[in-house]
Amino acid sequence: MxxxxxxxxxxxxxxxxxxxxxxxxxxxxxxxxxxxxxxxxxxxxxxxxxxxxxxxxxxxxxxxxxxxxxxxxxxxxxxxxxxxxxxxxxxxxxxxxxxxxxxxxxxxxxxxxxxxxxSACLVITEPHCGSDAAAIKTKAIRDGDYYIINGEKTAVTGGMSGDVAMFAAKTDPTLGARGVTFFLVPLDLPGISKSRIPDMGWQPMSGASLFFDDVRLPIEYRLSEEGKGFYMMMGQFDVLRVFLSLIPLGLAQASLEDAINYAKQRTAFGQPIARFEGVSFKIAEHATWIEAARLLCYRTLWLADQGLPHTKESAMCKWLCPVVAYDAIHDALLIHGHVAYSEEYPIEQRLRDTIGYEFTDGTAQVMKIIIARQLIGKEFRPY
Ligand SMILES: Cc1cc2nc3c(=O)[nH]c(=O)nc-3n(C[C@H](O)[C@H](O)[C@H](O)COP(=O)(O)OP(=O)(O)OC[C@H]3O[C@@H](n4cnc5c(N)ncnc54)[C@H](O)[C@@H]3O)c2cc1C
Structure with missing residues (x-):
């Protein structure tokens, strides 16, 4: 090395x-x-x-x-x-x-x-499909120099305040993945309406449903070739997954540091709780998991910087990091005792926020499908 x-x-x-x-x-x-x-x-x-x-x-x-x-x-x-x-x-x-x-x-x-x-938002998920992104039904049908968009999107992070959408729709509704095209859609176009979803976390950027009713989009706003949008999403979004892994790790690291400071000050049975191995070992274990997960993230980004394949690695980051983070934040909350079970402390918010990372841009199961497909071979896919 x-x-x-x-x-x-x-x-x-x-x-x-x-x-x-x-x-x-x-x-x-x-x-x-x-x-x-x-x-x-x-x-x-x-x-x-x-x-x-x-x-x-x-x-x-x-x-x-x-x-x-x-x-x-x-x-x-x-x-x-x-x-x-x-x-x-x-x-x-x-x-x-x-x-x-x-x-x-x-x-x-x-x-x-x-x-x-x-501010930009990513608009793929629909009420009837998330993991199976090729099953989207929103249509963008060519009409001269425009596409006419009709359909409904949901779970759009920052969708209420976003200015522009990175947007997937079917230009050929008779096809699956090969019918998907990617667009840039300004969210102030006539025919677009929005409604906020009261999510359990991410409140300032919480999910929105977006409704498209005969929206006319000039053809120059198309980002992929027709029918190549699905492959663009799959190929180019790998680094996104690493960022969405580093965020929960950042939340976990902050919570762990809070727990260390608290454990040094809080006393029980006449001494700082940091002296009890039931507390300090938890801190040691979570610090180890966080560090291991961070290294996987940075190695994956390094591979991306070198122009080397990193799809499997980014999928590994994306399922592992939210789990590592959730466990660390949960224990950090417990180390604080009852006080952190309150909105006065940021830890409960971080715990709820972290769960969101288990979904966004693909669940653990979907990530494991990607990893298994690379390790075992495409011919052993379930479908
Ligand atoms: C906080 C948050 C932010 C989000 N932000 C965005 C965004 O900005 N833009 C956007 O487009 N979407 C966004 N999403 C949606 C997210 O991408 C979807 O939630 C995710 O892809 C899963 O889709 P689904 O919720 O429809 O679940 P489904 O696809 O219905 O899956 C339900 C359950 O079945 C499991 N499952 C499905 N298929 C399989 C399989 N083949 N094998 C094993 N298990 C399977 C899933 O893992 C899951 O546990 C966000 C979601 C959340 C929670």
Whole structure:
């Protein structure tokens, strides 16, 4: 092996991101986590600090950072303000999908996203299907220079406040995966309506249902070739899964640090509870699991940076990390005793938020299908 760890620049960026999070995001983070909408000025602050454009090309005001550096940003923000980390993730995804579209659209949306002035959301799931994404029914039917969109989407993170959707629909409803096409859809087009879903976590960016009623979308907003949208989603979204793994790990790390501080101060039976091995061993075990899961995430991002295959590894991250995080946060809450079973402490919120990561962008079962398919072979798929 030659070299194992972060570069000097990446370590420096971690310190910068951490300082930003402490200075700009920590004040009011607990209150913001209960709001119905994530304040736009926070996105602007992240834009001003160069975070929203971390992965975007310099041509659009971005910094052209590698995936590992983006992962560092996502992890550090997640420790302090989960929705900030989610916003960073969505903006990184926008950069990926916009490699396919016209220069005009990139100037309009990517340049605005970099400044924190345009928030993007991913719109795939429908009421009747989530895991089986090829079964979507929303239609985008070509009519001259437009597509006419009809259908219903749901569970859209940040859908109520999003400006633009990275959107999957069937251009050929008679086909399965081969009928899916990917679009960019401005969410202020006539014919689009929204309704908020009262989710148990992620409140400021909680799910929305989006309804499309004869929406006319100009053809230049198509991001994939017709019928190639499913493969675009599958191929290009692998890094997204790693970011969605690092966020719960950030929540877990913050909870573990809270638990360590609390255990040093709280006394029971005449001594700090940190002296009891029933407490300290839990801390040691969770620190080990978190570190192992982080290494898997960063190795996967490193593979992506090298242009090497990383689909299996990103699926491994995506099922493992929320489980590791949930267990760590649960025990961190128990170490705090009754006080953390209250909204006064951020841990109950982190626990509810972490469950969301067990679903978003594919459940553990779907991730294991991907891993097993690579390990055992496509011919042993169940369908
Ligand atoms: C917090 C949160 C945020 C989300 N954000 C977005 C978003 O921004 N955009 C978006 O489009 N969607 C979003 N989703 C939706 C998410 O992608 C879906 O919830 C997920 O893909 C699962 O789909 P489903 O909920 O319809 O469950 P289903 O597909 O109905 O599955 C139900 C259960 O059956 C299991 N199952 C299904 N198929 C198999 C199989 N072949 N083998 C074994 N088990 C199986 C699943 O693992 C699951 O436990 C979000 C969801 C949550 C909870």
């Amino acid at each position: 030659s070299g194992f760890g972060f570069s000097e620049e990446q370590e420096m960026f971690r310190r910068t991101a951490r300082d930003f999070a402490q200075r700009e995001l920590a004040p009011g983070a607990k209150e913001r986590a209960k709001m119905e909408e994530y304040p736009r000025e926070m996105l602007n602050k992240m834009g001003d600090a160069g975070l929203m454009g971390l992965g975007a090309p310099t041509k659009y005001g971005g910094q052209g950072a590698d995936w590992v550096t983006l992962g560092i940003g996502v992890e550090e923000l997640a420790k302090v303000d989960m929705c900030a980390a989610l916003s960073l993730t969505n903006s990184a995804l926008l950069k990926v999908v916009m490699t396919q579209c016209s220069e005009d659209l990139r100037q309009k949306y990517l340049a605005a996203a970099v400044k924190g002035e345009c």
